[in-house]
Amino acid sequence: MLSLFKIKSNHTFQNPMRKEIDQTTQGKKSDYAHAVGGVNQILDRGNIGISSRSQASVIDNVKKVETGERSEVNAHQREALNFGRDAFESAKKGQYKQASVEAFGSTVNALASGFKSLYTETPLEQRGITPH
Template identity: 75%
Template sequence: MFKVTSNHTFKNPARLDIDKTTQGKTSDYSHAVSGVNQILDRGNIGISDRSKNSVIDNVKKVETGARSEVNAHQREALNFGRDAFVSFSKGQFKQGAVEALGSGLNAAASGFKSTYTPTPHEKQGIDPW
């Protein structure tokens, strides 16, 4: 999905924490998080503690099957939307624009993923119909 280089040195400690969480994970979600996280670090784009913790929680739960990728994207759409509002209200327009874009992309990813990704119950053989 995104080109991730192993020799990238993270500048932002919060982004390094996210990167450490994605290492060794196999889900599409964790791979997408890893790539976007590295791109944003290269662009010197920060992340709130709330969103960092949410992303880390999502990576862990998606990997274990406790949360669907669809739900993880929905949660990030909400969190990044909140962050965008806060950033804009503080006059941090670049940060807010990136967070708003992240919110929109996560909302779109949620809709797209919902068309073909099985829910945790479906993965356990529980048919919704």
């Protein structure tokens, strides 16, 4: 479902920070990486920037989710907090378009975290052990 965000396989990134995020998502298998890749491309096409803190966090999350070091739930929680912080900072600077996109990103990540936590099997469930 989330991989449908990928608009064009041959998109040329304008923002170097978004290009680096895209390169990190290439070849990754997780739903999280696919969602990040697609949304990142949409935001690049809309000329929407990203803070260096959030860029580093997204890249870290993509890598750690892929290796199993971090859950997708936790990755989305981290992004909800980071994008919320960015929205606040952008609004303080009078950058309301940027702030609204960041606030939307915070909300989407919070919702994704909730969805993933409800519909992702626990390690025990993945081994066939169901709660009683």
